[in-house]
Amino acid sequence: MxxxxxxxxxxxxxxxxxxxxxxxxxxxxxxxxxxxxxxxxxxxxxxxxxxxxxFAQDSIGFSFNSDRDNTAMDETTVAGVVPSPGWVSTDGGADAQGGANGSISNAGVTVEWSCNGTWNTNNGVSNGDNQLMNGYIDAVGGGGYADVNISSIDSFTFGGNYDIYVYFGSDGNGRTGKVSLQDGETYSYTTFSQQGGGFPTNYVRTEDTGDGNPSSNYAVFEGLSGDAQTIQIIRGSNNSGIHGIQIVSVQVFDEDEDGLPDSWEINNDLDPEDNGEGDVNNGAEGDPDQDGVTNIDEYENGTDPQDVDTDNDDLNDNVETNTGVFVSATNTGTDPKLEDTDTDGLLDGAEVEIGTNPLKEDTDGDKFSDADEVEAGTDPLDGNNFPDIPDIEPPLAYWNFDDQGANETADLRGDYNGIVYGDPEYVTGHSGFAIQFDGIDDYVSSDAPILNEKTEFTMSGWVNFTASQGNRTGLFGQNDLVEFGMINANQMQLWTVTAGAVNVSFGPTSDGWRHIAVKGTEEGQFIYLDGELVGSGGSPVPLPTSGFNFNIGGGGVYDGSGNWFEGSIDDVAVWDVALSDEAIANLASGVLLPGGPREDSDEDGLPDEWEENNDLDPEDNGDVDPNNGPDGDPDQDGLTNLEEFAARTSPQDADSDGDGLNDSAETNTGTFVSATDTGSDPNKADTDGDTLNDGSEVEPNPYVTDPNNVDTDGDKLTDAEEIQNEDNKTDPTKEDTDGGGTSDSVEIALGLNPLDPADDQSGAGGGTKIGINFNSNRGAEAELGPDEIAGLPEVAQLNWNNSAGGADAVAGASGSQADIISPVSGVVVDDSGGDSGVTVDWASNGTWNTTNGFDTPDAKLINGYIDNIGGGGFATIDLKGISFSSYDVYVYFGSDGNGRTGEVESTTAGQTFSYTTDSNKGAFDPEFDYVLTEDEDGTNPPSNYCVFRDQSSSDFSVQINRGSSNSGIHAIQIVRLGPGTPxxxxxxxxxxxxxxxxxxxxxxxxxxxxxxxxxxxxxxxxxxxxxxxxxxxxxxxxxxxxxxxxxxxxxxxxxxxxxx
Structure with a gap:
């Protein structure tokens, strides 16, 4: 050693x-x-x-299934916060009561459970963690209960200590409850397990032993001993229950010291007292199943050393390399523990044999899974050969937004052209273009009450949003009749005047493009997400009448006006019939368009609908007129029709976006090479949004700028600001036009001449400290002036950089140097007032402030802060371009309430300091009120700053790890070491x-x-x-x-x- x-x-x-x-x-x-x-x-x-x-901790797990998605895990399934195989699953039964009570054993340990129901989330079964967080035993109703009794634990742990992980939740986030260990701790929670398949990323632990109820989905009872334990759910505001139990041995025995835990060797018929000297197959390098994988590798991979094909997919464990990249039949990249890695319905071995990719559900990209094509007899390797799709009724109205209409967008059915209000943008959509709403005054109206008196209806579309939506946000619908949208940030709602509301969990972001659909029939009203039924209610039909128009994105969906949506919507369609579940699933998979199946009559790879919309003959593959075929080029722009289809450009217009550049020059790579390979978007006249058309940027004017970059030279002035500034017309391709050593933006901000190098010296950096003060919206007066000295007295400085607190608690929560408002806007200066060259990015989920006031510079500094809010909160800072050869980093932290625990962690320094917040003083005296923590043992001393000493990297990262409640970072300071340092x-x-x-x-x-x-x-x-x-x-x-x-x-x- x-x-x-x-x-x-x-x-x-x-x-x-x-x-x-x-x-x-x-x-x-x-x-x-x-x-x-x-x-x-x-x-x-x-x-x-x-x-x-x-090598690893031993673990066994018990997963509780429901009748609604009764998918069993097995001993090879890897899941849990401690990622491990060794799981067993209960049988959900034939109804919600079928799996509510029972017993099951695993590795000699027995679990007996009782509850008054089972249910499941929307997490699906795409991997082991989502399976684990799907079904649960449920504490239903006011007298509900969910109890788990675990016995014979010593048969697994051999009498050693262990931890128990309890995974809990419900099909609706936001419900309170508690999980308790008999004669042990009780942890409170607010449910947070309904994630649409977001595990393992979304595991959040609760450690709250009071009534704080943090958003979370698991708890850990640590350092336990004994042969039996009992765990209970204490019901709070609504139903919730237990997804699973994981027992993790914290003591690993390895009698023969071969790196293989004794329990693993026993479970796999190996001798725990033979390291291979007696029988080579018992040792770390042994290979009893002769699959080419040693025992130590089988242990680390989670595979069976006694089975050449652990997952029974007809592939040797040795070729399933689990890299996620298919190379060949001897290096498949598949998971040796999953028989169908891409979950397309074909075994991995079968896919390798027929030539499809076992890591892609749809190898040829035609929207049909490989299994569906094999079953239908079509070629899963040919994108133009796919199964027939049943026809559907044509919609009443269909807006695909591909026409990018400024004042009106076409209804492809012809009767209800949409009137465009506000100034929405057109962006790349799920297919073609989508309309992007600003959440303020943008919306589209059909200008007609098209759902009146319908005896059936269906509405569908695609949505994509990253902003959390406000209450009663409209997606599409008709006020006072059929209303559909986000009733709050975490729930989607269908409301009808005749049947009331159906709510389902969705949000706070969409996580990319998602297909949504609703329908009403005599059987009920239903909500679908990505083709799957997620909610239902009573029958809403026949519908009465409403005097409001059918609207999209706001303008009145839940109410007579308002309900503004912030995000993108594409392919909205309305039917006066109820589509089948199969049709809705086909719409969600993309094999069916609202106008009907994706037809290609002449089999030239160009959909008939696209050819018709672009004045091409859908029944001529080019045999009659070459311009109709995939290789045709009717606009003579150098792109074939097939290339124009892929690029979503017009085959009849050499310059689809009208920016002065040929479509073939706009290669959409994002990288400018030359005037004939601009990298710009052929569907956007101003790709980078700097107000200069792409064509004008690539033509000498007199400068050639990058149409993909709003600031070609990186001097923090946009290309347009430099070209159009009549007083200081600087060079947009040079960060420092006059070559004097100070960037153009700093010279302009300091009132210097960016065309005269003689005055640059007064604007150059050269200080020894760099400080950033984070403001909140609640204390605009906390902005430090350039002549105010603040910080720990030993390192106090002038010229603190101030962040923009924003208009609300979220607006200033994340940002970069572009969001620095002073002393120099958009620039991080040092204590001399010159450009430090440092860039910064910070991210958090809110801002707040203390009650320290604004009477002194230090009270201002320890006022606002970027805040780590809630169980899934975060507060991080990343600094880059630090020029000091050695430096200390001072982090000032706290909250509006003293007594909260937390940690400041730097992965750069490799250190974590614990604290209990002590920054809310009602004022702030720098001589007495700064309190240092140097604790790295988790004792959480009262404090409000820490120091990461002796750093030398040009980049530095730091974050707040949330403890008992919210806290965050007031300020960060970099102090150069060298002459004059301690x-x-x-x-x-x-x-x-x-x-x-x-x-x-x-x-x-x-x-x-x-x-x-x-x-x-x-x-x-x-x-x-x-x-x-x-x-x-x-x-x-x-x-x-x-x-x-x-x-x-x-x-x-x-x-x-x-x-x-």
Missing amino acids: DNLWRSSNRARDKNFIAKGLSIVGQYEKIIGKIATMKALISTILFLIASSAYV FEMTEILYNAQTNEFTLTWNSKPNETYALYVSEDLKSWDFDLDDSIISEGDTTTYGPFENPMPEARQLFFRAEETEEE
Whole structure:
């Protein structure tokens, strides 16, 4: 074992070597640091190292199924916060009561459960984690219960300690409850497991033992022992229950020290006391099933060492490399634990045999799964050969928005052209173009009440939104008759005047393009998401009448006006019949368009509808007129019809977007190469949105700028601002037009002449500190002036950069240097007021502020903060381009309520400091109120700042890890080290193998140092070296032999020497 003793900062431990997953050594503790301007002392205490060769934790799991999606996990399914195989599933039964009670065993452990119902979420079964978070045993109604009794645990843990992970939730997020361990902890929660298939990314833990009810979906009962445990759900505001139980052994036994846990060897018919010396097949390098995969690899892969084909998909475990990339039949990239990796209905082995890709549900991209094509007898490798689709009734109205109408958008059925209100944009849609609404005043109206007196109806469309929607946001519908949209940020609602509301979980974002549909029949009213039925209610038909028009995106859907939607909508259609479930699923998969099946009469790869819309003959594949075929080019722009179809451009217009560039030149790669390969979007006249047409950007004017980049030279001025500025017409291809050393934007912001290099020096950086003050919308007065000094007194500075708090608690929550409002807009300056060259990105899910007020600069600094809100919250800062060779990072944190726990973590520094918030003082006195945390052991001392010392990377990242409640970052400060920095020892390394030390301390250039050692801090007679030449900002001395090998502790002191 390598005993490398060193400081607790791993970022500085450049020689640290980890062996596999073993714990190689303990880190020494620096006991004392005493520093003066002339002397410094550091202490090292020797500890005892220990080693445990551990590969992974042993785990078994129990998953509870419902009758509504009764899909069993098995021992090879990997799932859980501790990702592990070894799961078993209950039988959901034939109805909601069928699986509500029972018992099941796994690895000798028995689980008995009882509840008064089962149900499931919308997470589906696309992977093990979504399977786990799908079905659940449910505490239904006011007297509801869900109890789990676990027995014979020792048969799995061999009497050792273990943790129990409880996964809980419901089909509706936002419900409160508690999960308790008998004679143990009780954790509160608000359900957060309905994620539309978002696991494992969306696991969120609760550690709240009070009534805080954080949004979460699992809890951990840690450090347990004993042969039996009982877990219960305590029902809160509504039904919720338990998805699964996972028992994780925290003690791994490996009697023969071969790297294979004893329990795994026993479960797989291997001898836990033979490391391969008795029988090579028992050892780590053994291969009892002769599949070419060693036991240690089978253990790490989660496969069966006794079965050449663990998942029974007719592929050897050895060829299923689990890379996600298919290379060949001997390197399939598939998961050796899943028989059908892409879940298309064909075994992985069958796909390899017939030539389809076992990692793609639809190999040829024709919208039909490989299994559907095999069943239908069509070619799954030919995109133009696909199964027939049943016809559907033509819709009453169909708006695909591909015409990009400014004032009116066409109804392809001809009767209800949509009137466009506001100023919506047209963007790339799910197919063709979509209309993008601003959430303020954009909407489309049919100008007619088209759903009046219908005896059946269907509405469908595609939506895409990243912004959280407000209450009563309209997607499409007719007020006071059929209303459909987001009733709140997390629920979609269909409401009819005759049958009331059906609510389903959806949001707060759509997570890409999603297909939505609703219908009403005599049997009921129904909501579909991505082709799947997700909600239903009573029959709404026949419908009466309403005096309102059918609207899209707002303008009155739930109400007479308003209901503004922020996002994109595509392909909206309305029928006066109820489509079948199959037809709605086909619309969602894309094999069916609202106008009917995707027909291609002449089999030229161009859909008939597209050819008709673009004046081409859908029955001529080019045999009669070449311009009608896939290789035709009627507009002579150099693109074939097939290429125009793929690019969504017009085959009849050489310049589809009218920007002065030929469609063939606009290659849509996002990278400008030349005037004939612009990388710009052929469907957008101004790809980068800088108000300059793409054509004008690539023509000398007199400059050639990048049509894909709003700021070609990266000087924080848009190309248009530089070209159209009559007072200072700077070069948009040069960051510093006059070459004086200061960027154009900084010169303009400081009132300098960007065309005169003589005045650049006054605007250049050169300071020693860079500070960013985060404001909230609730305290605009907290903006620090450039002449106000704030921060910990030892490092207080001028010229703090201020973020824009925004108009609400969300507007300033995320941003970049572009959102810096002062001292220089869009630029991060240093304490001299010059451009630091640093860029910053921050992200959080809200802003807030303390009650410290604005009377002093430090009260302003410790006022607003970017906030980590709720169970799924976040607050992160990423800094790039730091030019200091060495620096400290000061992070000022807190909240509007003292006493909340949390952590500040930097992955760059490799350190995490815990705290209990202590920044809300009602004012802020810099001499007394700054409180430091240096705790890395989770004791959470009251504090409001921490310091990540001795950093050297040009990039630095830091984040808040939420504890008991919300807290965030007030400010961040980078302080350059070097001359004038604290004179202190920064690193002591000891190598036990060579018995040598290496020391590093902050130093001054051109100095000479002497180094002394002591056993007791009293006698410093031992002079190690009195002529150590400074190496600059820091000096390293060593390695040198331990000068006192018999001593139990040593103290080192460096001193500046006086030159004779």
